[in-house]
Amino acid sequence: MAENLDPLRGRVAWVTGAASGIGRAIAYKLAEQGARVGVIDLAEEAALHVAEKLGGSAIACDVSDAGAVRSATRDLEQRVGPPDILVNAAGIAHGEAVAGHDERSWRRVLDINLTGPFHFTREILSGMMERGFGRIVNISSGSGVRVGAGAAAYGTSKGGLIAFTRGVANEAAAAGVTANAVAPGLVDTPMTRQAMGDAEQLASAARSSDIGNPMGIVLQPEDIAHAVAFLCHPDSRGITGQVLHVNGGSLMP
Numbered sequence: 001m002a003e004n005l006d007p008l009r010g011r012v013a014w015v016t017g018a019a020s021g022i023g024r025a026i027a028y029k030l031a032e033q034g035a036r037v038g039v040i041d042l043a044e045e046a047a048l049h050v051a052e053k054l055g056g057s058a059i060a061c062d063v064s065d066a067g068a069v070r071s072a073t074r075d076l077e078q079r080v081g082p083p084d085i086l087v088n089a090a091g092i093a094h095g096e097a098v099a100g101h102d103e104r105s106w107r108r109v110l111d112i113n114l115t116g117p118f119h120f121t122r123e124i125l126s127g128m129m130e131r132g133f134g135r136i137v138n139i140s141s142g143s144g145v146r147v148g149a150g151a152a153a154y155g156t157s158k159g160g161l162i163a164f165t166r167g168v169a170n171e172a173a174a175a176g177v178t179a180n181a182v183a184p185g186l187v188d189t190p191m192t193r194q195a196m197g198d199a200e201q202l203a204s205a206a207r208s209s210d211i212g213n214p215m216g217i218v219l220q221p222e223d224i225a226h227a228v229a230f231l232c233h234p235d236s237r238g239i240t241g242q243v244l245h246v247n248g249g250s251l252m253p
């Protein structure tokens, strides 16, 4: 039997954080597989650029702002349609020790990385359940499972996101809606370049024993997009409440 090359034809996918890095690669991948894509990001111009390239629709939205998410939802429902797929990839990195941790930076990390996915899921979940099909994928992190020093806020947001994913998975399971998390290891994106330096420094980190992986590879955003597309595939209907680690083997829970 011929393989269906555009398994997401006729589906609508909303991707947050789709103007850059992992979210952008996911948006391209889902569009390549036939989905009509809503590109959601704080960075308006970059989001427009991505939407233009993949023939989707862009919307500027701060995922931590409940009101902005509500109006973005109404707007995207009109422009691309209600989502069959929601990927929450918008996020920020943050490093700070717990002793003396700044209150505002703690809240900011949780507001974006954890409450952001809650905001979008809250808006779209009942529609997905009524239509009897849905795929929700939250981009967590290996740091949500193994939290290094200085990563308490980030790790808490990403570990919380795994718990949130499982709560959603249980609530929506009987309606044909799955919810899973993808937990990337070290991926070459603007976020990691800013935190860790150029390609050479990333490559050496990938070979180091503390944050590296046995494959010694720096993952690319497309590696994460591939895992997300797998979970969004109509045939992945039996996979829910799971965490798919894509990390070159750095963490084998």
Ligand code: NAD
Pocket: 016, 017, 018, 019, 020, 021, 022, 023, 040, 041, 042, 043, 061, 062, 063, 064, 089, 090, 091, 092, 093, 112, 139, 140, 141, 142, 183, 184, 185, 186, 187, 188, 189, 190, 191, 192
């Ligand atoms: P990135 O900085 O390249 O992209 C993040 C995107 O999110 C940007 O376009 C940014 O504008 C957007 N964004 C940030 N705050 C936002 C907000 N409040 N509202 C809407 N959009 C917002 O980073 P990335 O590396 O591609 O990260 C994507 C996701 O993957 C994040 O959730 C990150 O925590 C996670 N992650 C990344 C890595 C890695 O190694 N890069 C590893 C594990 C997990």
